[in-house]
Amino acid sequence: MMAKASQKLKGTSDPLERLRLQCLSRGASGIKGLARMFKIIDDDLNRRIDYSEFKKGIHDYGLSLEQDQLQDLFTRFDKDGNGVVDFDEFLTSLRPPMSQHRKNLIMKAFTKLDRTHDGVITTEDLKGVYNVKHHPKFLNGEFSEDQCLRLFLDSFDSDQKDGVVTKEEFLNYYSGVSASIDSDAYFDLMMRSAWKL
The missing domain is CATH 1.10.238.10 (EF-hand)
Structure with missing residues (x-):
């Protein structure tokens, strides 16, 4: 690239x-x-x-x-x-424009993460979807499961790191990722692998 x-x-x-x-x-x-x-x-x-x-x-x-x-x-x-x-x-x-296919994949991942179906992703939504058992800070006892989940969530939460990720924030995060991936096929594979879509 x-x-x-x-x-x-x-x-x-x-x-x-x-x-x-x-x-x-x-x-x-x-x-x-x-x-x-x-x-x-x-x-x-x-x-x-x-x-x-x-x-x-x-x-x-x-x-x-x-x-x-x-x-x-x-x-x-x-x-x-x-x-x-x-x-x-x-x-x-x-950022370069994203194809509708990429946007659809991002929204599928968001929907999968939003287990409470309230239109936002919180640590509660991540439990059972994102496994922290191998996170280094969890393994050494420095962070609890909730702290690891919050750290993960903060990577998507662009504004105030308030523990709530909106669809816009999630899409914004992945538009940045998308900008660095030329191939639609690779972006598709990456999203499906990451979120088991």
Whole structure:
């Protein structure tokens, strides 16, 4: 994937595609790393950044874009033209579009995990679905089963780590994973294996 993204980067002039490919050329966590950078430069924690913060974040992350490309990107991300970019819109725009097949697989996994059928996943839903018996912190007695389940749940819970994962958060997590997997067949296999679909 990294080599493929680097190769594609040579042939594109679209600023959004260049930014996306530069992130993907860093590997599976490239877009996630840029998202972390976004959070770091968001000094007032309002989940929005202005143009100067955006420019600094892109530079600090080590991505190379021309001034006009940066301005074009910021304008694309600033959907309502209010001079700031919203974190969620930024990530949605940056990630490549997902096929309906991938979205359906993600929703199947969510439905399987949501054992209480209340539209969210909690540690209660995970009991009996996710086995913590081999987790190192459970084995050494550092964490209880509930603590291990909560740690696992927190990896999907993007906002406040409140122990509740919504469909949107679950889909958002897997859109990041999807962005790093070119092959639909591999994504399908990975989801079916991971969640025994």
